[in-house]
Amino acid sequence: xxxxxxxxxxxPTEAMRAAMAAAPVGDDCYGDDPTVxxxxxxxxxILGKEAAMYVPTGTMSNQLALRAHTEPGDTVLIxxxxxIWFGEGGAPSPISGVVIRPLDGERGMFGAETxxxxxxxxxxxxxxxxxxxxRLVCAENTHNGAGGAVWPxxxxxxxxxxxxxxxxxxxxxxxxxxxxxxxxxxxxxxxAAGFDTVNVCFSKALGAPLGSALAGPVDLVxxxxxxxxxxxxxxxxxxxxxxxxxxxxxxxxxxxxxxxARAEKLARGLAAIPGLDxxxxxxxxxxxxFRTTAVDAPEFAARCRNEGVLLNAYSRxxxxxxxxxxxxxxxxxxxLDIFRAAAA
Numbered sequence: 054x055x056x057x058x059x060x061x062x063x064x065p066t067e068a069m070r071a072a073m074a075a076a077p078v079g080d081d082c083y084g085d086d087p088t089v090x091x092x093x094x095x096x097x098x099i100l101g102k103e104a105a106m107y108v109p110t111g112t113m114s115n116q117l118a119l120r121a122h123t124e125p126g127d128t129v130l131i132x133x134x135x136x137i138w139f140g141e142g143g144a145p146s147p148i149s150g151v152v153i154r155p156l157d158g159e160r161g162m163f164g165a166e167t168x169x170x171x172x173x174x175x176x177x178x179x180x181x182x183x184x185x186x187x188r189l190v191c192a193e194n195t196h197n198g199a200g201g202a203v204w205p206x207x208x209x210x211x212x213x214x215x216x217x218x219x220x221x222x223x224x225x226x227x228x229x230x231x232x233x234x235x236x237x238x239x240x241x242x243x244x245a246a247g248f249d250t251v252n253v254c255f256s257k258a259l260g261a262p263l264g265s266a267l268a269g270p271v272d273l274v275x276x277x278x279x280x281x282x283x284x285x286x287x288x289x290x291x292x293x294x295x296x297x298x299x300x301x302x303x304x305x306x307x308x309x310x311x312x313x314a315r316a317e318k319l320a321r322g323l324a325a326i327p328g329l330d331x332x333x334x335x336x337x338x339x340x341x342x343f344r345t346t347a348v349d350a351p352e353f354a355a356r357c358r359n360e361g362v363l364l365n366a367y368s369r370x371x372x373x374x375x376x377x378x379x380x381x382x383x384x385x386x387x388x389l390d391i392f393r394a395a396a397a
Contacts, residue, residue, distance in 0.1 A: 055361060057376065058374075059257075063260040066378075072296045072300040073297050081288035095302060099302070109265075112144065113286050118224045121280065122189045125151070127152070127185060129190075129191060131192075132193060135161065135191065135196075162196065166215075168216060169219075171187070194244060200336060224250045227251050232338040236338050258305075264294055320341045329396050330345075340375050351369070
């Protein structure tokens with residue numbers, strides 16, 4: 054079976070399994086697991102932050118950031134289609150008690166003027182007392198819902214400058230930040246520089262079995278660490294899984310361009326199939342979103358599954374494929390043949 058549902062479906066390689074089996078461990082709740090500590094140190098260094106905290110999932114990492122930055126009743130501004138908004142089970146409301154306000158934008162991104170316009174809604178003493186105060190601005194890079202789109206550095210810098218002018222905290226959902234770096238050559242630390250906190254994921258593009266990290270200033274990370282325990286995120290001998298993430302950091306970041314090349318090949322092949330529509334130029338990293346114009350997307354996905362390809366349908370017309378660590382050029386060719394037959 055060729056599995057293109059997500060880059061989360063990878064299995065640990067033999068070398069990664071060996072690293073995990075040999076990992077020195079301690080008790081992470083006591084802060085003495087040496088492998089976790091090394092992973093946190095290495096992640097913080099890559100992102101240019103003072104500290105980092107290893108957590109089980111990206112959703113937990115993002116929600117810890119929201120809780121650390123806000124108080125119940127605050128508003129969080131996010132881009133259109135952000136994972137924090139639509140992909141985390143509605144967590145911001147019950148966990149942090151915050152209001153999510155999506156902003157208008159293109160491909161999940163928004164600029165300084167859009168941010169300033171949203172803040173103008175809060176002006177006026179009486180009105181301000183009646184509204185939920187804006188405390189935090191979140192961006193997603195790369196943007197899952199926009200097909201792995203990368204924020205242009207200029208747009209990102211302008212938006213962050215506007216947030217700083219307004220005295221707002223900032224958080225980057227960088228679950229696939231590694232892909233943004235692979236696509237542009239811009240170091241992760243440069244993308245992360247203007248943000249107070251950053252979430253990165255080890256179990257997506259990098260191929261580790263689980264885990265994410267929240268990075269930022271020591272005081273914010275320590276505040277989030279308290280909430281990590283509250284939310285049931287405390288590990289014990291976590292070095293076993295942290296070793297997989299550490300191995301992925303050291304050995305898999307450099308190969309992400311291969312996934313991007315296969316995504317582009319998939320996009321070009323899909324564009325040549327009658328009944329399918331894809332924005333080839335919009336494929337910047339490892340995610341390919343496309344639409345069916347004849348067969349319903351769930352039916353298309355079912356036909357593909359029956360012939361040996363797994364992919365995700367998101368609506369009556371929208372589908373997604375993501376090549377990953379285990380995807381080969383032969384898999385891409387075989388998948389395109391099956392897509393061609395399924396669209397007929």
